[in-house]
Amino acid sequence: MQLLDGKQASSYYRAKILEKIEQLKKTGAPPPRLAAFLIGDNKASAMYVRMKEKACSESGIATRTHILDGQTPESEIIELIKKENADPETAGILVQLPLPKHYDEKKILSFIDPAKDADCFLPQNIGHMFLGDETTVIPCTPLGVMKLLKYYKISVASKEVCIIGRSNIVGKPLAYLMLKENATVTVCHSKTLNLKDVARRADILVAAIGRANMIDASYIKPGAVVVDVGINRIETPDKKQLTCGDCDFDSASKAASWITPVPGGVGPMTIAMLLYNTLYNYVLIKKIDIKMDIEP
Ligand code: GUN
Numbered sequence: 001m002q003l004l005d006g007k008q009a010s011s012y013y014r015a016k017i018l019e020k021i022e023q024l025k026k027t028g029a030p031p032p033r034l035a036a037f038l039i040g041d042n043k044a045s046a047m048y049v050r051m052k053e054k055a056c057s058e059s060g061i062a063t064r065t066h067i068l069d070g071q072t073p074e075s076e077i078i079e080l081i082k083k084e085n086a087d088p089e090t091a092g093i094l095v096q097l098p099l100p101k102h103y104d105e106k107k108i109l110s111f112i113d114p115a116k117d118a119d120c121f122l123p124q125n126i127g128h129m130f131l132g133d134e135t136t137v138i139p140c141t142p143l144g145v146m147k148l149l150k151y152y153k154i155s156v157a158s159k160e161v162c163i164i165g166r167s168n169i170v171g172k173p174l175a176y177l178m179l180k181e182n183a184t185v186t187v188c189h190s191k192t193l194n195l196k197d198v199a200r201r202a203d204i205l206v207a208a209i210g211r212a213n214m215i216d217a218s219y220i221k222p223g224a225v226v227v228d229v230g231i232n233r234i235e236t237p238d239k240k241q242l243t244c245g246d247c248d249f250d251s252a253s254k255a256a257s258w259i260t261p262v263p264g265g266v267g268p269m270t271i272a273m274l275l276y277n278t279l280y281n282y283v284l285i286k287k288i289d290i291k292m293d294i295e296p
Helices: 006-026 043-059 074-086 105-109 123-130 140-151 171-180 195-199 249-255 266-285
Strands: 033-039 062-068 090-095 160-164 184-188 204-207 225-228 232-235 241-244
Touching: 006 043, 006 140, 006 266, 033 043, 033 074, 043 062, 043 266, 062 074, 074 090, 074 105, 090 105, 090 266, 123 171, 140 171, 140 225, 140 266, 160 171, 160 195, 171 184, 184 195, 225 249
Parallel strands: 033 062, 033 090, 160 184, 160 204, 204 225
Antiparallel strands: 232 241
8 A cells, every 4th residue: 555645745846836926026026915704713723824825825825814713794795805806916815714603604705706716616507627627726625635636647637537526626626627527427425325345446545524534444345546535533432633534544544545544634635625626726917927727
């Protein structure tokens, strides 16, 4: 078994992104900015936003984080989004999800200028992506999975790919990206019959369910590549907090030829792709002539 090391791959891609930002600075353009909205007191969201801020500052991308309490009126959030839309140095806007339940997520996101949609959550951008247009960003986690496989020279063409999970953020866009690269794709979910049998057909199995340690060796064809998108917090019997994926790593790694660890697999790739999207938007908005290729 070999590790699909997201830390190593993301540092490769981040170095490429840094090169592009250096190039951009030479044109005299001010650095791009990512504006993040952290609303409410979700601890995991706060941690993710901090990690995103740190990655930006290490890459020469400025940040402005709006930390708002869960009672902030919707109209106030929308006004702040509109201000970021109008700021020429803001290239990426992200609203960390999930929002506290009483907010209308779709409505709030709809005020983000599609040209500044760092996550590719807006229907305009996801629609363009599904039509195969090359002019838009791609959701960070699915893009990160594809770039991770590319880094390790694992081709998906003509392979059986099984994605467990059908979310708008991961499962659905990843199915499209795999299809675009000529994989044969099956998307499974909670109503799938004989899930194990379906999963065991896969040459590449992607777990994006959000259930800690669910996927063990019995779901995996011997020698398959396993990508674990899950990030779950569990409490050990001695009351320690632990981060684990959707795969039972010890068991799954006995069957897999390649497998992502959690943490240190897809997570760092998601963050690298957020930097990429922010820069990509900026280059388009400012019509700067920089090639955005970052692959090995
Ligand atoms: N919540 C979970 N994943 C993500 C992500 O990639 N972006 C945002 N904005 N919120 C999330």
